[in-house]
Amino acid sequence: xxxxxxxxxxxxxxxxxxxxxxxxxxxxxxxxxxxxxxxxxxxxxxxxxxxxxxxxxxxxxxxxxxxxxxxxxxxxxxxxxxxxxxxxxxxxxxxxxxxxxxxxxxxxxxxxxxxxxxxxxxxxxxxxxxxxxxxxxxxxxxxxxxxxxxxxxxxxxxxxxxxxxxxxxxxxxxxxxxxxxxxxxxxxxxxxxxxxxxxxxxxxxxxxxxxxxxxxxxxxxxxxxxxxxxxxxxxxxxxxxxxxxxxxxxxxxxxxxxxxxxxxxxxxxxxxxxxxxxxxxxxxxxxxxxxxxxxxxxxxxxxxxxxxxxxxxxxxxxxxxxxxxxxxxxxxxxxxxxxxxxxxxxxxxxxxxxxxxxxxxxxxxxxxxxxxxxxxxxxxxxxxxxxxxxxxxxxxxxxxxxxxx
Amino acid sequence: xxxxxxxxxxxxxxxxxxxxxxxxxxxxxxxxxxxxxxxxxxxxxxxxxxxxxxxxxxxxxxxxxxxxxxxxxxxxxxxxxxxxxxxxxxxxxxxxxxxxxxxxxxxxxxxxxxxxxxxxxxxxxxxxxxxxxxxxxxxxxxx
Numbered sequence: 407x408x409x410x411x412x413x414x415x416x417x418x419x420x421x422x423x424x425x426x427x428x429x430x431x432x433x434x435x436x437x438x439x440x441x442x443x444x445x446x447x448x449x450x451x452x453x454x455x456x457x458x459x460x461x462x463x464x465x466x467x468x469x470x471x472x473x474x475x476x477x478x479x480x481x482x483x484x485x486x487x488x489x490x491x492x493x494x495x496x497x498x499x500x501x502x503x504x505x506x507x508x509x510x511x512x513x514x515x516x517x518x519x520x521x522x523x524x525x526x527x528x529x530x531x532x533x534x535x536x537x538x539x540x541x542x543x544x545x546x547x548x549x550x551x552x553x554x555x556x557x558x559x560x561x562x563x564x565x566x567x568x569x570x571x572x573x574x575x576x577x578x579x580x581x582x583x584x585x586x587x588x589x590x591x592x593x594x595x596x597x598x599x600x601x602x603x604x605x606x607x608x609x610x611x612x613x614x615x616x617x618x619x620x621x622x623x624x625x626x627x628x629x630x631x632x633x634x635x636x637x638x639x640x641x642x643x644x645x646x647x648x649x650x651x652x653x654x655x656x657x658x659x660x661x662x663x664x665x666x667x668x669x670x671x672x673x674x675x676x677x678x679x680x681x682x683x684x685x686x687x688x689x690x691x692x693x694x695x696x697x698x699x700x701x702x703x704x705x706x707x708x709x710x711x712x713x714x715x716x717x718x719x720x721x722x723x724x725x726x727x728x729x730x731x732x733x734x735x736x737x738x739x740x741x742x743x744x745x746x747x748x749x750x751x752x753x754x755x756x757x758x759x760x761x762x763x764x765x766x767x768x769x770x771x772x773x774x775x776x777x778x779x780x781x782x783x784x785x786x787x788x789x790x791x792x793x794x795x796x797x798x799x800x801x802x803x804x805x806x807x808x809x810x811x
Numbered sequence: 812x813x814x815x816x817x818x819x820x821x822x823x824x825x826x827x828x829x830x831x832x833x834x835x836x837x838x839x840x841x842x843x844x845x846x847x848x849x850x851x852x853x854x855x856x857x858x859x860x861x862x863x864x865x866x867x868x869x870x871x872x873x874x875x876x877x878x879x880x881x882x883x884x885x886x887x888x889x890x891x892x893x894x895x896x897x898x899x900x901x902x903x904x905x906x907x908x909x910x911x912x913x914x915x916x917x918x919x920x921x922x923x924x925x926x927x928x929x930x931x932x933x934x935x936x937x938x939x940x941x942x943x944x945x946x947x948x949x950x951x952x953x954x
Contacts, residue, residue, distance in 0.1 A: 425831070748885035750864045751839075755887075758831055766863060780865065780884070809836060810886060 408709035413701070414790050416441040427760030430795045435580050435608060435739050435786030436764050437630045440694075444634060447693040451686050459685045460659055460676070474685045477692030478675070484695050485625060486616040487642050491674040494648075495688045498639035499607040500530040502626035503574070505641055505678065506603055507534035509651040510572065510624075517543040520569040524549040524557055524586075525776060526579045529769045531605045535574060549575070551776070555582035555731035559591060566598055573602045577609035581768045581782065582731030583714075583739045585609065592621050601647060607631055611788070612737040613707040617642050629687065634694035638687035641678070648674050655680040706789045710738035713787045713796065720800045721785075726807060730782055739786035741768070744803060747810045749781040755809070756783075759802050814906055817898050818914035825918040834919065838890030845893040848882035859938050862931035864888045870942040876901050877946055879939060891920065891932065899939050907943035912936065 414420050417439045422429045431439060451473075457466035459474050481493050496502045515521070521535050525548050539546050547565050551557045557575075566573075573595050578585045592602045601623035606615060610627040617625045624647075629638040643651075653660055653671055657680035662670040671677045698706065717740050721727055726745030744752055753765035764784040767774055774780065785799060812820070828834045852869040859866040864885035871878045879900040883889040898914065899907050915921055915932070 748864055748888075750885040751887050755832075755835060758835070781863075809839060 408701070408705050408789050410709070410790065410792055414792075416443070416697075417790050418442060418445070420790060424760035424762075425758055430759075430761040430798055432785040432787065432791065432795065432799060433762045433764050434611070434788040434791075435631070435784065437636065438611060438633050438788055439790070440633055440635065441697050443697055444690050444694050447690045448635060448686060451689060456686065458682055470685060470689075473689045473692075474683075477689045477695075480692040480695045481640055484615075484699070485610075485640075485642055486618050488618060489645055492642055492645050492648065494641040494643065494675045494678045495683050496626075496639045496641050496678075497637055497684065498628040498630070499605060499626045500534075500639075502624075502639055502641035503531055503603070503605065504534045505654045506572075506574075506624050506626075506643070507538045509654045509678075510601075510647070511538040511542060511544075513651050515542045515544050515571050518569060519544045519571045520547055520567065521545070522547045522549060522562075522565050522570060522573045522575075524575050525551050526555070526557065526582060526584065526770065526773050527574075527576055528580050528605065528607070529771070530607075531574055531576060531603075532772065544571070545569075548772075551582075551584075553777075554733060555579065555584045556733050557584070557586050559587060559594075562591065562594055566595070566600065570598065570600050573600055574605065575602065576605040576607075577615070578606075578612070578737040579731065579770075579773070580608045580739075581741050581770045581773050581784065582733065583736035583741070584731055584733040585735040585737060588622065589620055592623075596621065601644075608737055608739075612710055614703050623647055629691040629694065632691075632694055633697060634691040635687040637684050638691050640691075645674060648678070653677055653680065657681040659683070701789065709789050710787055713791055713793070714738040714740070716793055717785065717787065717796045717799075720796060721803070724800060724803055724807065727803065730777055730779075738788075739784060741782040741784040743779070743782055744807055744810075747806065749783045751810065752783050752803070752806055755806050756799070756802055759798070761799055761802060763799075814898060814902065814910045818912070818917075821894060821898070821914050822917045831919075835887060838887050838894075840890070841893040842883075842886040842889030845882070845889050845896070846880065848880050852880060853882065859931070859934050861934035862888070864931075866892065866931070866935060868892075868935060868938050868942075870939070870946070872904075872946045872949065875903055877904060877907065877943060879942070881935075888931070892935065895935060895939065904943040904947035908940060908947060 419439045455466060455469050457470050459471040461467055478490050478493050482490050487493055523535055535546055549557055575591055577588055588604050595602045603624035604622045606625050606627040611632045623644050625642040627640050630636040660672050660677050660680040662672050721740055721742055727742055730741045749765040753763055756763055766781045768784055853867045857867040857869050864883050866883045868881040879896045881892045881896055883892055
């Protein structure tokens with residue numbers, strides 16, 4: 407059970423007022439707010455335990471290194487990876503996907519090869535692959551989705567062939583909310599020995615993720631969307647693949663020995679962690695994971711699904727409101743448009759009421775092109791949101807409809 | 812009416828609104844009443860970069876004066892454009908180049924716009940000024 411009023415006390419920012427109205431924060435898919443324990447972790451580290459990791463023999467450096475590695479272990483358990491060496495700290499989902507596109511691409515992709523992504527990807531899971539295709543003269547192929555926002559995995563067989571080198575697909579759409587059948591996609595891809603990268607940025611905050619159960623080859627997510635600080639993220643990769651991939655960036659921490667003739671690289675995961683990593687926020691990611699675990703991922707999932715059902719039903723009852731994304735299995739977000747009202751107009755007026763929603767292309771222009779739209783309004787929920795906040799959103803949308811008549 | 816007189820008139824019109832919502836409703840009204848821009852003018856070239864909604868500004872030069880025509884797919888934005896057009900249109904290029912657009916701050920438009928949206932407003936004004944500079948050079952060539 408989620409005791410939402412008590413939970414809200416853990417998030418100091420939720421007491422903020424915006425233009426004199428209490429903040430109603432419905433832009434959680436863009437970034438989530440931080441609980442006190444995460445804020446305190448960052449604050450305390452800078453006050454009491456800040457020294458560069460994996461380097462000094464001195465007390466504080468060793469303490470910091472230990473906390474950093476403990477955090478890696480928390481992440482491993484959080485997504486049920488087999489080994490700590492398969493957990494790489496990155497700057498975020500975008501950083502993780504670029505790392506795979508560059509490093510995996512360097513090793514395994516050549517001219518004429520093919521990469522499959524889906525029509526509902528965030529730009530972060532499109533552009534790195536396009537860049538790779540340009541570098542290697544490879545071909546990008548697209549799994550489309552239907553008008554309800556459901557991926558056409560029946561088309562997968564016709565897209566896969568002997569040239570396919572990797573499939574990269576989102577676990578949950580940041581616009582449609584659709585939870586994709588990634589397990590099925592992975593099983594099919596593995597029949598042909600094709601590895602699969604899953605973009606988990608929108609899935610990890612909302613429920614259980616088990617990378618071994620999914621059998622995915624790569625899994626990526628961002629700290630800031632699961633209540634951790636910005637600038638830290640995760641790449642999970644199967645050890646046997648990561649071992650075969652060349653380093654992504656060179657620098658400190660990722661080397662074993664350096665001479666001007668030849669450099670040898672560190673073992674996993676440090677091979678992919680060049681330079682001074684964002685170790686403070688990596689440790690705070692561990693604190694965020696503790697917070698989520700203590701709240702209970704099943705509790706979070708169930709409560710957010712109730713919010714989603716309530717919001718969907720209420721929004722759908724507003725005259726002239728169209729919801730984009732009507733899959734049966736969705737994460738807690740709803741994208742919509744009011745008839746004949748521009749998304750920016752809707753967003754500007756909601757903003758004045760203290761209601762934060764996302765408007766625009768939502769970093770998924772090809773997805774919007776599918777619906778011949780230039781922008782949408784998105785309300786995305788976290789487990790600290792309330793049913794009253796959804797009521798306030800809907801009341802204001804009704805008023806906006808009248809204003810523009 | 813000079814540019815400054817027109818600006819003062821707008822400031823006076825807005826002074827009756829104490830609530831932001833009333834300002835927005837007035838902008839929506841202005842937006843709805845802005846003369847329709849011909850579809851042929853909604854070209855890539857006339858599209859202003861840096862706006863969150865699509866904004867097109869076109870300009871003609873006749874009898875030594877510039878006539879601006881503009882449109883947006885968002886109504887509040889269109890209302891803001893309507894104000895800009897009413898201040899800047901049908902004036903000589905040098906009037907526009909030298910104009911001090913004080914009305915924007917005085918009616919509270921700037922404070923009502925986030926930095927990204929304020930950038931869009933600045934981009935619109937910049938484009939209108941660029942037209943004025945271009946027509947000013949045409950004017951000189953004529954002499």
